[in-house]
Amino acid sequence: MSQNRVFSMIGLAQKAGKVASGEFSTEKAVKEGRAGLVIVSIEASDNTKKKFLNMCAYYKVPLYFYGTKAELGLAIGREFRASLAVTDRGLAEAIKKQMPDENDGGRQYGENQGT
Secondary structure, three states: HHHHHHHHHHHHHHHOOEEEEEEEHHHHHOOOOOOOOEEOOOOOOOOOHHHHHHHHHHHHEEEEEEOHHHHHHHHHHOOOOOEEEEEHHHHHHHHHHHHOOOOOOOEEEOOOOOO
16 A cells, blocks of 8 residues: 555655656756655666665665656656656655565665665
8 A cells, every 4th residue: 555655645746846757867866965865666777776876875865766667657657767856855755654664665775874
């Protein structure tokens, strides 16, 4: 159930114009300090995952590996998306609360990590 909540909240953020999607836009949002949360598809390449893992740890942005490329794309009304950033802090917090705790559901990096 919480999976649907996560995707519907991403959809709300998109409607509010608070989502940067695609690798370039997501990276730009993180580096400009606008990203409150980054979600990278579990299907993304290892290279992409590593890139965002390092970037989000450096900029202290919470990162989750969550959903398929199709699911992330569908949530924002596009085709496939391997990565997206939520640029509204309130929405980012609300989405984080819906993220499952188990490893496959989404992992948080950045904030409270000692990396």
